[in-house]
Amino acid sequence: MQKVIRRTILAEKQAIRRNASRSEKRKRDALKNTLEQQGFHRGQEIKDIKAARVARREDWELGPxxxxxxxxxxxxxYGTIHTMRTKGPVLSERQQKERSKYVGEKYKTVVVGDRVVITEGRDTGKIGQVVEMDHERGECKVDGLNMMDVRIPDYMLASEQEQDKRPIRSMEQPVPYSWIRLVIQLRNSETGLLEDVICEKVETTKPYYEKRPNGTKAVCSRFITMPDSSRIYIDYPGRSEKARKERKAEEEEKYKDTPSDTLRMEVEQKSFVPTLLRPPMPSSVIDELRNKYSIFRTRHDAEYIEKKLKEDEEKNEKKKLVAKMRTPIKEINRLEKKMKKAKGKGKLTEEMLERIGKVIAEKRNLQLDLAAKIAGEPAVVTA
Incomplete structure (x- = not known):
């Protein structure tokens, strides 16, 4: 019987070790996958930044x-990003906990359907509605804000399930939780109108249980504290996709382009295309196209040359004026030099020479006494 008990204990220990090993392997695989995603995401971002820098440098150097x-x-x-950059990398547990502080850790203070304001990035100060939240990456999508152009790979376009065959699509780029703040509407006591208010700190109450058709569920409510210590409770929004589409259609109808509008893409479009079939334009024409005071111009107007010569003369005059200026310290030094020069060089009298000779003799006697003590001989005195 003891043998059976030992075999059972051994089997249990082996099962525990196997489960621990599998758990560690799953963690390593998850960490490896996360690091690969982060590396690829960062690599694509660096690649786009370098390409943009090169393009900006060429535009500045070549001009027209x-x-x-x-x-x-x-x-x-052109101007699009890879599909892998539509979402950020998966965060670690510590990073998720840090970002969740802005939307509530256990009970969320910001949910899908809320109106939020973006506090950082190119759309700073704009208000939109949250349409998606990703707690693993600590980011959310805001409807119509932080838009980006994404290039769709060929294999996705060739798929039969894909109905949309556009190679480029505009979509919302997710923003971190730290970039958003909840916005609610409160009635102004003076004007009586509803105004948007940014909530810096939103709190939640203790959860309570509520009976629902699918069972009992723990729920909580959120609120903000006013300066007079009173609470204003904020209702959670409905998450209806139909209502979101209706609001989006209303906004598109409101800001619909008309034939009389000038589109930004038409204004920024470059009309000149260089070619190798003919030589470039003459330097005189390029000078005329450049800015009047460009550093690359080789031919300048007479008025510009005259202006520069006048500036050089003014600089030289200022330098001369600075050299002539005397500070109090300079004036004192000048007076001291003048007084020394007026006194002239001093002359040594017989008395002074005699005193100098005595001092030299005393020092010489001291040195001879010291040398005699070291050698063990009688001291020698000189007159």
Missing amino acids: LAPKRDAGANKLT
Whole structure:
């Protein structure tokens, strides 16, 4: 019987070790996958930043001769990003906990359907509605804000399930939880009108249980504390997709473009395309196209040359004036030098020479006494 008991205990220990090993392997695989995603995401971001820097440098150096980048092979994909950058990398548990402070750790203070304001990025100060929240990545999508152009891979376009065949699509880029603040509408006591108010700190009550058709569920409510210590409770919004689409259609109808509008893409479009079939424009024409005071100009107007010569003369006059200026310290030094010069060089009298000779003899006697003591001989005195 003892043998059976030992075998059972051994089997249990082996099962525990196997489960621990599998658990560790799952954690390592998850961490490896997360690091790969973060590395790829960061690599794509660095690649786009470097390409943008090179393009900006070329545009600045070439000026009107800068190449048209949204042409040729890049006609459809210029200015877009990779699909892997539509979402941020998965965060660690510590990072998730840090970001969840802004939307509530256990009971959320910001949920899908809430109106929020963006506090950082290019859409700072704009208000939109939260349409999606990703707690693993600590970010959310705000309807119509922080838009980006994404290039869709060919294999996704070739799929039969994909109905949309556009190679480029505009979508909301998620923003971190730390970039958003809840916005509610409160009635102004003076004007009686509803105004948007940004909630810096939203709190939640203790959960209570509520009976629902699918069973009992723990719920809680959220509130903000006013300066007079009173509470204003905030209702959670409905998460109806139909209501969201209706609001989006209303906004599109409100801001619909008309034939009389000038589109931004038409204004920023580059009309000059350089070619190798003919030589570039003459330097005189390029000078005329450049800014009047450009550092690259080789031919300047007479008035510009005269202006520069006048500036040089003014600088030289200022330098001369600074050299002539005397500070109090300079004036004192000048007076001291003048007094020393007026006194002239001093002359040594017989008495002074005699005193100097005595001092030299005393020092010499001291040195001889010291040398005699070291050698053990009688001291020698000189007159």
